[in-house]
Amino acid sequence: MTYDAARGTWLLTTPDTRYLLRTDPDGSPRHVAWGTPEAVAAHADAGALTSPGNANSFAGDGVADELGIETGARFGPAGLQVRFADGTRGAQWGPAAHEISTGPDNSDGHLVIRLQDRRYPLSAELHYRVYQDTDVIERWTVLANDGHEPISVGRLDSAAWSLPRLTDYRMSHVVGGWNHEFQPRRGQVPVAETVFTSRRGLTGHQANPWLAIDDGTADEDRGAVWSTALAWSGSWRITLHRDPSDRVTWTGGFGHEGIGWTLAPGQSLATPVFAGLHTTGGFGGAARAWHDYVRRHVSPTPHEDRPVVYNSWEATGFAVDEAGQLRLAEAAAGIGIELFVLDDGWFGGRRDDTAGLGDWQPYPGAFPQGLEPLVEKVHQLGMRFGLWVEPEMVNADSDLYRAHPDWVVHTPNRDPTELRHQLMLNYGRADVAEWAHQWLDQLVREYGIDFLKWDANRAVTDAGWPGHPDPDRLWIDHTRAVYRIMDQLRADHPRLRIEACAGGGGRADLGVLARTDQVWTSDNTDPVDRLAIQHGFGMVFPAEVMAAWVTDSPNIATGRTTPLRFRFHVSMAGALGIGGKLTEWTPDELEEAAGFVAQYKRIRHVVQHGVLYRPSTEGRSTAVHYASADGAEHVVIAWRTATGFGLPQPLVRLSALDAEAEYYDVDRDVRISGAVARTGLEVELPGGDYGSALLHLRRV
Ligand code: DGJ
Numbered sequence: 001m002t003y004d005a006a007r008g009t010w011l012l013t014t015p016d017t018r019y020l021l022r023t024d025p026d027g028s029p030r031h032v033a034w035g036t037p038e039a040v041a042a043h044a045d046a047g048a049l050t051s052p053g054n055a056n057s058f059a060g061d062g063v064a065d066e067l068g069i070e071t072g073a074r075f076g077p078a079g080l081q082v083r084f085a086d087g088t089r090g091a092q093w094g095p096a097a098h099e100i101s102t103g104p105d106n107s108d109g110h111l112v113i114r115l116q117d118r119r120y121p122l123s124a125e126l127h128y129r130v131y132q133d134t135d136v137i138e139r140w141t142v143l144a145n146d147g148h149e150p151i152s153v154g155r156l157d158s159a160a161w162s163l164p165r166l167t168d169y170r171m172s173h174v175v176g177g178w179n180h181e182f183q184p185r186r187g188q189v190p191v192a193e194t195v196f197t198s199r200r201g202l203t204g205h206q207a208n209p210w211l212a213i214d215d216g217t218a219d220e221d222r223g224a225v226w227s228t229a230l231a232w233s234g235s236w237r238i239t240l241h242r243d244p245s246d247r248v249t250w251t252g253g254f255g256h257e258g259i260g261w262t263l264a265p266g267q268s269l270a271t272p273v274f275a276g277l278h279t280t281g282g283f284g285g286a287a288r289a290w291h292d293y294v295r296r297h298v299s300p301t302p303h304e305d306r307p308v309v310y311n312s313w314e315a316t317g318f319a320v321d322e323a324g325q326l327r328l329a330e331a332a333a334g335i336g337i338e339l340f341v342l343d344d345g346w347f348g349g350r351r352d353d354t355a356g357l358g359d360w361q362p363y364p365g366a367f368p369q370g371l372e373p374l375v376e377k378v379h380q381l382g383m384r385f386g387l388w389v390e391p392e393m394v395n396a397d398s399d400l401y402r403a404h405p406d407w408v409v410h411t412p413n414r415d416p417t418e419l420r421h422q423l424m425l426n427y428g429r430a431d432v433a434e435w436a437h438q439w440l441d442q443l444v445r446e447y448g449i450d451f452l453k454w455d456a457n458r459a460v461t462d463a464g465w466p467g468h469p470d471p472d473r474l475w476i477d478h479t480r481a482v483y484r485i486m487d488q489l490r491a492d493h494p495r496l497r498i499e500a501c502a503g504g505g506g507r508a509d510l511g512v513l514a515r516t517d518q519v520w521t522s523d524n525t526d527p528v529d530r531l532a533i534q535h536g537f538g539m540v541f542p543a544e545v546m547a548a549w550v551t552d553s554p555n556i557a558t559g560r561t562t563p564l565r566f567r568f569h570v571s572m573a574g575a576l577g578i579g580g581k582l583t584e585w586t587p588d589e590l591e592e593a594a595g596f597v598a599q600y601k602r603i604r605h606v607v608q609h610g611v612l613y614r615p616s617t618e619g620r621s622t623a624v625h626y627a628s629a630d631g632a633e634h635v636v637i638a639w640r641t642a643t644g645f646g647l648p649q650p651l652v653r654l655s656a657l658d659a660e661a662e663y664y665d666v667d668r669d670v671r672i673s674g675a676v677a678r679t680g681l682e683v684e685l686p687g688g689d690y691g692s693a694l695l696h697l698r699r700v
Contacts, residue, residue: 068160094116180524290540456503
């Protein structure tokens with residue numbers, strides 16, 4: 001990270017990219033260039049003159065602020081919106097100051113640009129962090145009120161990102177809903193403002209705060225891609241602006257329409273990180289770089305093998321009791337499961353989803369002696385014990401709600417909205433957050449819980465905080481409190497592991513992944529649907545955080561019947577788990593399952609810590625290829641959902657193999673030439689629909 005005083009530019013350096021910015025004469029930090037070292041060097045001398053936002057821009061088109069403000073001839077989305085007590089809006093910055101610091105051995109660099117409004121006691125810090133081991137640039141903003149009167153903050157984005165002029169602009173993102181999260185979408189960026197958002201108080205099933213832009217020519221293996229991801233698990237908004245002069249910027253941060261925050265005198269407000277990445281290796285290269293970043297700088301447990309999980313939800317629903325769970329636990333241990341998770345239904349008066357949420361005591365009708373006997377037995381069987389919780393929610397039919405109706409998010413004089421018969425607790429209130437932390441801590445301590453599946457099955461509606469002078473802050477305060485509680489639990493119980501879940505994959509983002517070990521990817525466990533879901537999930541998130549269960553067939557979501565082998569091969573591409581009714585599986589099925597679990601344990605270091613390639617295939621098939629970091633071991637999984645007469649076996653191009661090397665197929669005892677496999681390895685699938693195969697290769 002360097003500052004060039006003569007040109008007034010800051011240059012951020014990552015291993016393979018550069019990012020150049022400067023302050024314009026009006027005091028606003030402006031983007032100059034972001035891309036390869038060569039591309040950015042071409043801008044170094046010209047600085048602001050060739051940057052977007054130069055003085056010749058007509059009527060403000062093309063202004064590329066590092067953080068858009070509302071003043072001046074700016075007509076794009078403003079990432080900073082403030083109003084002072086006298087009614088004046090927006091900021092006008094004076095001369096910027098800055099500070100550059102570096103971590104031990106230059107492992108990271110941190111630039112802070114300090115801005116002070118020319119006439120009002122408002123200051124902002126734009127933060128940039130780069131690391132020696134990733135091309136991801138982390139950015140965030142801190143706003144402070146240095147005066148004596150409150151300042152109203154309508155919006156405070158983490159960062160705005162800008163692109164060089166491209167021949168065209170294409171956006172890639174994911175959309176979906178419950179049971180069909182992470183569906184990839186790719187299309188031209190319109191000359192318009194395109195808004196990606198969640199208004200739900202959760203990251204959301206419908207969109208994810210990840211966005212990639214290319215010029216329309218990038219593919220899986222080639223091409224320049226600029227992508228960004230926001231580390232936030234509440235409501236968020238990213239506005240992508242392609243203006244008529246064909247410049248593209250996007251600004252993003254927490255909150256949707258507005259954050260409605262009052263910044264009291266002496267207070268500051270810090271945003272979450274909005275991380276950006278430029279890569280030239282296509283969408284596959286971008287995904288690999290994000291996975292690597294998550295492992296190096298986000299995940300609390302990047303080097304740990306994720307255990308093979310058993311989860312009771314699809315098997316027993318709410319009908320859980322000690323005897324039934326013991327039978328499942330025995331069957332689970334018998335096929336090699338390492339972590340047994342008791343899902344919903346174990347507490348309060350919970351027999352279905354209408355009652356009991358909030359009453360976190362074991363249900364005496366189902367667990368007359370509490371959870372101890374089950375926990376003990378699970379531990380005796382050599383498995384860890386995990387428990388489902390939904391700490392942010394309450395049923396109206398619960399002792400908690402009867403005692404504290406004022407604890408829920410609600411608006412006075414408006415009918416409350418129940419979703420899944422539940423209301424949402426307001427963790428913005430210190431007493432509510434403290435209550436949650438207290439019972440969670442006690443639960444983990446008392447029962448020796450190894451794993452929490454932290455669920456959240458409804459969105460925020462009717463957001464209100466009666467009696468609070470600044471009720472809108474609940475949107476941010478709630479998410480921050482969830483983070484604080486998770487962080488505290490982890491600090492106090494170092495062996496505790498947490499799975500993030502929100503009715504499936506409604507809370508998957510870089511913010512929650514900083515304090516959880518995996519994500520429940522989707523309630524949809526149909527293996528065919530899962531292939532698309534897992535593909536979209538993998539755009540940013542690595543395989544070890546992608547929880548994937550094998551469940552019963554026909555699948556409860558789709559009614560589709562698939563072979564056990566196919567179901568396993570789909571789940572073995574992530575963090576394998578089982579969610580079927582094991583007590584009803586035949587001895588043959590259990591034996592087959594045990595074989596796959598054992599095989600997964602032999603390959604999981606490659607799947608969970610390796611590098612993902614999504615090879616091109618032929619013959620109506622898809623495949624993934626995981627390579628160990630040293631290139632010595634490889635796992636290839638191929639699937640074909642529908643066969644056809646005369647279809648040849650799929651040719652899978654393993655371009656990540658070394659053409660000079662030979663590989664040993666561990667399970668088939670044959671040798672494979674790297675050169676041949678690079679042009680296309682014929683993978684033998686069984687006949688019929690839903691054929692799949694897994695290859696485990698070792699470099700000779
Ligand atoms: C939604 C989760 O995604 C499911 O796996 C399950 O835990 C249910 N909630 C329980 O209510």
